[in-house]
Amino acid sequence: MREHFELRATDAGGRLGELTVPRAGVTVETPALLPVINPNLDTLSPRRLAEEFGAEILITNSYIIHGTDDVRERALEDGLHELLDFPGAIMTDSGSFQLSEYGEIDVTTEEILEFQRAIGSDIATPVDIPTPPDISRERAADELETTQERLEIADRADTGEMLVSAPVQGSTYPDLRETAGRHADATSLDVFPVGAVVPLLNEYRYGDMVDVVAAAKRGLGADAPVHLFGAGHPMMFALGVAMGCDLFDSAAYALYARDDRYLTVRGTHHLENLDYLPCSCSICAEYSPDELRELPEDERESELAAHNLHVTFAEIRRIKQAIRAGNLLELVEERARAHPTMLDGYRTLLDHAAQLERSDPVSKGTFFYTSQESARRPEVLRHHERIARLSTPDSLLLTEADSPRSDEYDDIWRVEPPFGPFPRDLSKSYPLTAEVPDRTDRAALEAAVRGVSRLVEANPETDVTLAHRGWPADVVARLPERVSVLDVAGDS
Amino acid sequence: MREHFELRATDAGGRLGELTVPRAGVTVETPALLPVINPNLDTLSPRRLAEEFGAEILITNSYIIHGTDDVRERALEDGLHELLDFPGAIMTDSGSFQLSEYGEIDVTTEEILEFQRAIGSDIATPVDIPTPPDISRERAADELETTQERLEIADRADTGEMLVSAPVQGSTYPDLRETAGRHADATSLDVFPVGAVVPLLNEYRYGDMVDVVAAAKRGLGADAPVHLFGAGHPMMFALGVAMGCDLFDSAAYALYARDDRYLTVRGTHHLENLDYLPCSCSICAEYSPDELRELPEDERESELAAHNLHVTFAEIRRIKQAIRAGNLLELVEERARAHPTMLDGYRTLLDHAAQLERSDPVSKGTFFYTSQESARRPEVLRHHERIARLSTPDSLLLTEADSPRSDEYDDIWRVEPPFGPFPRDLSKSYPLTAEVPDRTDRAALEAAVRGVSRLVEANPETDVTLAHRGWPADVVARLPERVSVLDVAGDS
C-alpha cells in the first residue's frame, strides 16, 4: 500500500481518497482540483483560492520560477508557500509542458528536482517527455524509454519528505500506456500523472482520452493516485473520475476568463453570446451579462475567473457526493449529453465496464436506468456473470408478468430489462432494486436477452421458458433456440 | 393576438416571452418562476426575492388571506403590494388547491375575484375544480363543465386592469384537456394554468404530465401564456418549457427547506445525507454540510431556502439561454438523465415531435446528437418531411463514404444518421450541420433508414442505391426492397 494515499470510497472506477502531503503537513481529499497559478500573474490570489473556494492544493510551474530571476530568488529565499501565500499543498510542474510546446528546456531532472526541493515544493515533477497522440509506435516507445529513465533518476534522487510524481506516457498506444503505468507503479514515486492528454482534450477526443486512462490504470495499482494532467474543464471531470482519475488541474478557469469565456458543466460560452448567466454562483446571481460586459477589463477577468472556479469546485463536490451516494455513473450519464464527443467518451468508458466492475461496490443506493447506455453499466455485466453461477431447477419459468400464469415449472424467476433473470430472493438486493423507465428500450431488452442466454448456456440441463411482455421478434430471436418463449403482453 | 403576451423566441415547444401585467405596471419575462409566498409565514421576504434573486412576479393565496382576519384587513386597507412589500407583479390563487386537498371552500368565483381585485392582485384566479388524474371520464367531463362555467363567470366579471387566469382541467383525458384548452382560449381571460398536475408530479409521472400539457396546448393558441400550476422542482422545468409552459410556481423552495431538503436539478437530497454541497451558490460555497446542519433551525431553513431558490432561478436562466441559443432540447436531454421517470417524460415529449416541430425554428446553432432519443427530435422529423418534397434524378447514390466510388449515377447525395439522405447543397444548412458522435447507435441508423424510405416512397421512378458503412443487416432489412444496398465499411 502506498502510504501517502488512502481510498475512502469507490464507485465504478471513481474513488474518494486522501492524499497525505507530508512536506505541507496537509491531507488533500480527492478527487481534487489543483488551480494552476502562474507565479508572474495571479488572476485570483492563492490565499483567496484557499479561503473562498476551499482549494487544498494548487500547482505552479517550477520551470517558470526557475527562469524568472526575481521570482527565483524570492522562491529560494522565502519558499514557495510564502511567495504564493498559500496555506495548502503546492505541487510543481517541471517544464515538460513547455518542452512539448516549445521543443526544449534547459534543465535536467536532477537539477529541476533539486530546485523544486529548494523552493519548498510539496510534490515535485521530473522532466518527462510528453509524447503526443498518433505518432509512430517507434517514437512513442523510444520516448517512453527516456521518460522511464527520468523516473528512475527521480526514484534514486534524495527528495526527503517531498512527494514526487511519475508521469505515465505512451501516446495513444494502450499497451505502452499500460507498460508505462506498470513501470511507474514499480518505482517508489508517489503521484501518477497521465501525461500528454491535452492534445486529445483540445480535439474533444474524449473516447481516446478514456482509452488512454484505462490503459494507464491497468498498469497502475489501485493505490496509485492518478492525475489527469492538464484536464481543467469541469464538463469532463465526472468522466475522468469514473475512469479512475483523482487529481485535475485547471489553468482554464483563469485562461478562459482572460478571453471572456464562461465555463459550465455543459460546455463553454463566450460572454459575448450570453443573454443570461446560466449558473447559481454569487457572481451570476449578482450581475446581468451586460453588467459583466461593462466591467473594467481587470475586474471582468477576475469576476469571470471566480465564476469559472465556483463552477469547477462545485462539480468536484458534486462528484464526491455522487461517489458517496453510489451514483457517479448517473452523473456521467448527464454529462455525456453535454456534447456528442462526451457521449463518445461515455460509450468508450462502458467498453471498460469489466475493468470498472472490479472497483465498483457490490451494493449501493439504487441503480437508475437513464439511457440505453445504462444497459452496459458494470452492474449489468456483474449480474450477467452472477447469473452463470446460480443454481437452477429442472424447469424454470422466467417471467415479466406480475402473477405467473402457471405452476407447471419447478421454479419461477423474474426477468427484468436490462438485467435479465434472477431468483426471487435476489429481488431486494442491488442492483435488482433498480428504478427503470416505464418505457424501456431495445438496449435494455437486448441486455436482458444476454442475461437469459448466460443462464441457459450455464445450465444446459434446465428447461427454460421466457414469458416476456411484447419484446420485438428480432430481439427474441437472439435467444438460444432451446428457450421456449411466450408473449404475455396481452395478459393482465 | 393576446395583447398581454408576446413571444420573443421559440425552441422546440419552448418560448421566451413577455407577459405584460398592467395593474402592476411591470413586464415579466417568461419562462418565469413565481415563488409562492404564504402571507402568514415568509421564509425569505418578498423584498429579498426581488432584490437578491431577481423575482419579477410571485404568487400568494387569496383564500388564505381571505380567511385570516388580521391579514385580510391589512390587505384590504393597504393592498397586497404594501402588505408583502414586493415591487413586482403579484398573482393570487383562489383556493382551488385547498378545495382539492380539503374538499370544499366557502367562496364563489364572483366573491373571490372581487376580493382579489379589492386587495390589489395583479393576476387573479377563479375557483375552478382541480380534477384529479385517473378518475372516471364522466366525472372528469362533469367537473370540467363546472370549471368552464366558472371561467365564463370570470370572463363576464368586471375585473378592470387585473389579469385573470383560466385554468385548463380535464384530468388525464387528452381530448378533455384539449377541449378545455380550446374553451379557455375562446374567453378573453389572460393566463392559462394547466391545472391539477400536482398529483402526477408527486408520483413522478412525467410522461403523463407531458401528455396532459401537450393536449392542453393543442387547444390553446400559441399566444396563450401557459402556467404549469404547482410545478416547482427545477429538475423538470426544461421538460415543461420544451412542451410549451411559460410560468412555474415554487412553494418547494421554502417547504423543502423547512424539511431540510436540498433541491438540485438532478433531484432532491436530504441535508442529513449530504457529505458535500453539490452546488456553486453562495450558500454552498460558504458552508460545509456540517456547518449547515449545526445552524439554528430558523437560520438553517432560510439558508436552505436561499440555496433552493438560487438553484431554481439559475435553471430558469439556463433555460432562457438555451432557448436563445436554440439548444433547449440538448438541456432536456441532460435533465432526462436525472431519474428514469424523467427519461419517460422526455421519451413522451418526443411522441409529440410533430407538435413541437410547428414552433421549432427552421434554423438554429448546431444540432447535437447526444443520445438515441435525439433520433426522434422534431428536426429529424422535419427533415424526413422535407426529403419527400425534394426532386430526384433517375438514378441516385446515397452514400456515407467520403469519396463516392463511382459516377454511374445521375447524382450523389450524402446519407447521415439520424437524418438520412440530403443533396449536397443542403449540407451547410440546419440541422445537417449536426455534431454527431463517432460511435453512432441503432436509433440513428433506423432514423436514417426512415429517411431513405421516405425518399424512395416519394420518388417511385428513381433508382436508389445506398452505400452505408457497416449498418447491421436487420436495420438495412427495413429499407424498401427496391433500394440497392452496398456496404462500404471496408473502403477508405
Ligand SMILES: [Mg+2]
Ligand atoms: Mg519519496
Ligand SMILES: [Mg+2]
Ligand atoms: Mg381582463
Ligand SMILES: [Zn+2]
Ligand atoms: Zn456563476
Ligand SMILES: [Zn+2]
Ligand atoms: Zn447552493
